[in-house]
Amino acid sequence: MIKMKSPKALILLILMLAGTSLRSYCETLLNGPMLGEPASSEEIAAWDISVMPGGDGLPGGKGSVAQGRRIYEKQCISCHGPRGQGGNADQLAGAGMGLTSEYPEKTIGSYWPYATTLFDMIRRSMPMTAPGTLSDDEVYAVTAYLLYLNGIIEEDTLLDAEVLSAIKMPNRDGFINVYEETGGN
Amino acid sequence: MQEVAGNGLLDRRLFLKTGFGIGAATLLAPVVMKNLEAAPEAAPVNTASPPWMHTPGAGYSTYGMPSKFEDDVVRFPSANSAIPGNGVSWTPLHLLEGTITPNGLHYERHHNGVPQINPSQHRLLIHGLVKNPSFFSIENLLRYPLRSRICFVECGGNSNAGWNKSPIRSEAGYFHGLVSCSEWTGIPLPVLLDEVKPTKKAHWLIAEGADAFAMQMSIPLEKAMDDAMLALYQNGERIRPENGYPLRLILPGWEGVMNVKWLRRLKLTDCPVMARNETSRYTELLPDGKARMFTMVMQAKSLITSPSANMLLREAGLYQITGLAWSGRGKITRVDVTADGGNTWAEAELQEPVLSKSFTRFRIPWQWNGSPATLQSRATDESGYVQPQRKDLVAERGRHGFFHYNAIVSWQIDEFGSVSHVYDKDEIAESSDPVDIDAGWD
Numbered sequence: 001m002i003k004m005k006s007p008k009a010l011i012l013l014i015l016m017l018a019g020t021s022l023r024s025y026c027e028t029l030l031n032g033p034m035l036g037e038p039a040s041s042e043e044i045a046a047w048d049i050s051v052m053p054g055g056d057g058l059p060g061g062k063g064s065v066a067q068g069r070r071i072y073e074k075q076c077i078s079c080h081g082p083r084g085q086g087g088n089a090d091q092l093a094g095a096g097m098g099l100t101s102e103y104p105e106k107t108i109g110s111y112w113p114y115a116t117t118l119f120d121m122i123r124r125s126m127p128m129t130a131p132g133t134l135s136d137d138e139v140y141a142v143t144a145y146l147l148y149l150n151g152i153i154e155e156d157t158l159l160d161a162e163v164l165s166a167i168k169m170p171n172r173d174g175f176i177n178v179y180e181e182t183g184g185n
Numbered sequence: 186m187q188e189v190a191g192n193g194l195l196d197r198r199l200f201l202k203t204g205f206g207i208g209a210a211t212l213l214a215p216v217v218m219k220n221l222e223a224a225p226e227a228a229p230v231n232t233a234s235p236p237w238m239h240t241p242g243a244g245y246s247t248y249g250m251p252s253k254f255e256d257d258v259v260r261f262p263s264a265n266s267a268i269p270g271n272g273v274s275w276t277p278l279h280l281l282e283g284t285i286t287p288n289g290l291h292y293e294r295h296h297n298g299v300p301q302i303n304p305s306q307h308r309l310l311i312h313g314l315v316k317n318p319s320f321f322s323i324e325n326l327l328r329y330p331l332r333s334r335i336c337f338v339e340c341g342g343n344s345n346a347g348w349n350k351s352p353i354r355s356e357a358g359y360f361h362g363l364v365s366c367s368e369w370t371g372i373p374l375p376v377l378l379d380e381v382k383p384t385k386k387a388h389w390l391i392a393e394g395a396d397a398f399a400m401q402m403s404i405p406l407e408k409a410m411d412d413a414m415l416a417l418y419q420n421g422e423r424i425r426p427e428n429g430y431p432l433r434l435i436l437p438g439w440e441g442v443m444n445v446k447w448l449r450r451l452k453l454t455d456c457p458v459m460a461r462n463e464t465s466r467y468t469e470l471l472p473d474g475k476a477r478m479f480t481m482v483m484q485a486k487s488l489i490t491s492p493s494a495n496m497l498l499r500e501a502g503l504y505q506i507t508g509l510a511w512s513g514r515g516k517i518t519r520v521d522v523t524a525d526g527g528n529t530w531a532e533a534e535l536q537e538p539v540l541s542k543s544f545t546r547f548r549i550p551w552q553w554n555g556s557p558a559t560l561q562s563r564a565t566d567e568s569g570y571v572q573p574q575r576k577d578l579v580a581e582r583g584r585h586g587f588f589h590y591n592a593i594v595s596w597q598i599d600e601f602g603s604v605s606h607v608y609d610k611d612e613i614a615e616s617s618d619p620v621d622i623d624a625g626w627d
Contacts, residue, residue, distance in 0.1 A: 036319025036321050038317070038319060039318040043310075044312045047312075049399070052458055053459040078267070088265055089267075099470060099474040100472065104585050108465075112464060114464060117461055117465070124401065129268075131399065132399070174475055174476055176471075177478055178479050178481075179405060179480075180479075184480060
């Protein structure tokens with residue numbers, strides 16, 4: 001009688017008995033050549049720009065609505081239009097038509113479920129002609145201006161990680177998680 | 186010849202019957218014209234002894250290209266005028282046969298252009314909820330045991346002109362061609378995950394691309410452990426830049442945007458990142474104001490690629506109806522075809538091998554009698570899912586979902602043999618206000 005030391009060994013044995021193709025796949029899984037090189041926490045910090053919906057990943061820094069307006073009118077207005085009304089890129093604010101209307105307007109204020117997404121998106125992808133060039137303070141500022149345009153924050157709000165993480169967007173509960181319900185079908 | 190369904194559909198085995206092949210061939214009408222514009226007249230040659238049999242041919246080439254007589258077989262690009270790298274290019278499905286898309290014709294969807302990445306300057310970082318956060322160079326990844334599989338990749342926004350109130354006039358591929366099918370070769374993702382050792386709390390991976398958009402999408406760990414692949418090769422050669430060179434995540438059957446190109450980072454987390462492209466976009470607004478989110482699986486779809494929109498049947502006679510079917514849930518089990526707008530259906534022949542989450546070519550012979558006809562195809566997959574009628578899909582989802590349009594497609598042939606895209610008769614009432622879909626490619 002073979003004594004099983006671990007569930008992994010038991011699974012391996014079952015797979016070995018199950019057939020050659022399955023067994024070879026399993027051996028592959030267990031015997032990768034291990035060619036990864038360790039990543040230090042400093043390296044990871046330099047690479048990782050993801051901002052989680054709870055606020056994890058938001059950097060230090062802060063920005064005001066007024067500062068954000070100045071940046072927006074220089075860097076964003078040509079595609080997104082005055083006050084985020086839209087142009088050759090998405091309309092960002094000023095939804096006049098609700099989501100159930102014949103011409104629904106999906107703006108940050110009417111549609112986006114998380115404010116953290118806005119910071120993440122602007123920092124990594126905007127402006128399209130020079131993505132990733134805004135400082136963290138500038139990203140906070142543009143985020144603040146867009147949230148202000150959508151009536152989410154007051155004009156005198158100074159936006160930082162703590163304030164941004166605490167925002168609950170109007171349409172937070174407007175989504176059906178199809179992956180949880182049916183596996184994404 | 187016995188009809189198997191109304192308006193001239195014939196047994197799918199017609200062309201295969203022993204002793205009938207030659208007879209059928211002689212009945213074949215002239216090849217369906219590629220489009221309504223006739224090809225320019227070529228100078229007459231003596232085809233019994235053409236000039237190219239009397240002078241040496243061209244020399245060798247380092248990388249072969251299609252015949253110059255096929256120069257209309259091209260992708261159709263459509264991009265934001267201000268940001269030329271933000272747009273799409275459609276695969277010309279209506280001009281192709283078989284099931285594998287040539288690499289140069291694979292559809293494109295970029296959010297801010299195609300980066301030109303030197304593989305020696307590119308690394309993959311796997312980190313987050315793992316015991317061994319690690320970098321992997323491309324050189325090292327090429328040393329891993331590789332696997333190949335054929336699967337389609339389809340943009341979540343493919344076919345979305347179907348939400349329009351009036352039928353779009355584009356050729357089939359320039360309407361439905363944000364889908365292509367390739368043999369991908371790479372490393373099964375579980376192999377690498379096993380090396381970095383995810384912790385028990387890890388349930389999602391955030392995948393990030395090294396393009397100017399820094400595309401970011403959340404992938405359930407369950408899918409990663411099922412059939413995800415880090416692809417290095419496409420149809421035998423290294424992946425083209427526009428398809429993610431040097432490294433692409435392949436998630437068979439799942440929405441194209443999740444198959445992150447130019448892959449540079451996988452972060453294991455306990456929840457999705459709620460990226461812009463899984464919240465603001467790639468979600469589908471329903472009539473009640475709620476929106477479907479994380480609709481990853483591309484549901485079964487089919488369309489007839491020939492005859493299809495803007496082609497011309499020059500005369501009545503025997504034609505082959507051919508098309509493609511695919512499903513993100515698995516294998517296509519049957520495709521039914523109608524020539525009378527859905528009154529009667531006949532089962533088409535499926536070209537073997539029928540592979541899971543891959544293009545499946547279907548064919549059925551058709552005797553066109555010269556009078557108006559409406560052709561449709563309807564796919565069924567191994568989960569039992571049946572491709573819906575447009576009116577049922579619109580009734581369920583409304584018209585503002587933008588993504589995941591997979592309804593049955595109708596091609597109408599008039600008495601002159603012109604083929605055009607139409608909607609069902611009972612859908613025409615709503616086309617009095619032909620407003621286009623309410624968003625572009627942003």
